[in-house]
Amino acid sequence: MAQISLTFPDGNAREYDAGVTPAEVAASISKSLSKKAISATVNGAHWDLQWPIDDNAQVAIHTLSDADQALELIRHDCAHIMARAVQDIWPDVKVTIGPVIANGFYYDFDRAEPFTPEDLGAIEKKMREIIALRDPVRTEVWARDRAIQHYKDSDEPYKVELIEAIPGDEPLRMYWHGDWQDLCRGPHLQHTGQVPADGFKLMSVAGAYWRGDSDRQMLQRIYGVAFANKGDLKKHLTMLEEAAKRDHRKLGREMDLFHFEDVAPGSIFWHPAGWRMFQSLIAYMRRRQDAAGYVEVNSPDIMDKSLWETSGHWQNYRENMFLAETQDDREYALKPMNCPGHMMIYNHGVRSYRDLPMKIAEFGKVHRYEPSGALHGLLRVRSFTQDDAHIYCTPEQLADECLKVNDLILSIYRDFGFEDVHVKLSTRPENRIGTEESWDRSEAALQTALETAGMSYSIFEGEGAFYGPKLEYVLRDAIGRDWQCGTLQVDSNLPERFKSTYVTPEGDRQAPVMLHRALFGSLERFTGILIENWAGKLPFWLAPRQVVVASIISDANDYVHDVVNALKAAGIQAEADIRNEKINYKVREHSLAKVPIILAVGEREVTDRTVTVRRLGEKQTSVTSLDEIVSELQKAATPPDLL
RNA sequence: GCUGCUGUAGCUCAGAGGUAGAGCACUCCCUUGGUAAGGGAGAGGUCGAGAGUUCAAUUCUCUCCAGCAGCACCA
16 A cells, blocks of 8 residues: 655654545544544645545644634534434424534524424434434545435435536535434534534524525524534623624614604604714715815706616616606606716716816715615615715726725724724626726726725625626724625716716817715614614714713702803703703713713802713713813814814 | 514513503602602503404404514615
């Protein structure tokens, strides 16, 4: 038998027979390693302990203390153990697929009756029994035909379909533990007992389409989370609780920011405090765009169908547009996008190369009939306000304009405390319009902007819009969640459809290049993200309510109004609370409403012209003169771009 | 849109085939209290909408509407 040389992480090499498995290698090193081993890395590939190694290789044996490999295997084995548990309890359930996902795993099943929350408990119990069996995991490579026949015999139609969808006739890998068997790429753990019995939890069951296709069978998906130990699981569950506490729908109610009604699903009723915050965002963005050379416009909300036919929206998105019925014979639609309106503004009159770049911005409210199941608080609504702008420029200006947008986005996100920003670059899809040269130019402009700015980005091949490539800006919030907000898209479609031109220095007419960009994206959505990011405790300049001045005794009520007036005169949002309640009561109520500053005034403060300051989250109070607190809060109320 | 679950007072929730209850919030009275709920009284609900079964439906059945979780979608 041929000899091969395996090199270990410490640099030492040893000779083995070709076809040796990592399990045998581990055994040759030590008995304890052989017991603890879970998998290996062979020449960079994650390798099952049972897979043979045929050539010289770099080999590392993993144990449960190698977090990356361990978590992947624990989660993957959990999915299989769950499927086995389900088929143990309900033998007629059909299995499909069960991959590893962030923090855990899922498995999709086909079963006529729905799984109930009680069922999840029973499945968990059965899983722990399987783990306790410490069943060895076994794997074999089967010919494709044999595998198909096997699944036909065992009446697992989904597995048959999966195999038939795998191209070529490469052999397939089968796995077993106990009598239970699944088709799987692997790798897997050594035995079921390596899954920590107290490190996983089944979370929920929900519908999911077979193969992600909404035209196909709806399956039942059971989600679970799994970690290396009980402590990590608990940490994760605590994080979920923390996220639930930050839910902007809950905070929106508690802080009295907005609400929804059945008569307008997906549309927001903004209350005074929420609307103030919303308007602060618009005011901020208006200043930033003004400074960056944008001009603001406003285009009609309802326009004739013919405009939407010209833009192409009618053909592509008619199902998702709100239509307006009127007494005349014309058909109108509520705008789902601002761009066609901006095209009309651009096209009104003759544009010269001297006018470019022309940056048209609008805080336009767009309406889209989103599928009912997609609606979610402020994050996915049917009518929302975009901080939308379109940049018309020459091909030569394109790269520079992309860079400018990128810089503006980053600078703005930084003002909101978002430093961790990732970009997704989506390139030309199969189904597209425009010349290869214009795609080359557009993609290069976006990529160059990212490179020049030193951005972290990933490329999504073929994911671009049919009219041009796009960037999507993803920011990470205070508890590590990612939110897609800004977007920058190059468009060679609309200028053509609307026959837009500019006069070149030579006196010719040429089509401008057009950029679509939104920085917050949807103002409504961004507001929701900010609420969740700050858990409702927004920075003072953005806080929906800033100051409550509360009287301790009714004799201080007049002075309360003096203080409120002084604050208001300084541009601070202040309210009086002179209700016939004790100060404890007032402090509790305003603290729960997350008002950042409570100023309490009683007999002493009236006499001394002072206030007692209580800051949200602090128990300690301090006494300050009225003048001092006004100037301090005035500074705190200044938006970051005006500091 | 699809699968499952849910819908009772402004909010959080209990309840039962014989037309409803709690706490908080609200109104009034007493209380003027120094930093997370002072006391008392009162008002408030076609039990999401419609239809069916029944002597009787808020409760059971169906349809619709809305919400929640996920999937699909997101110009």
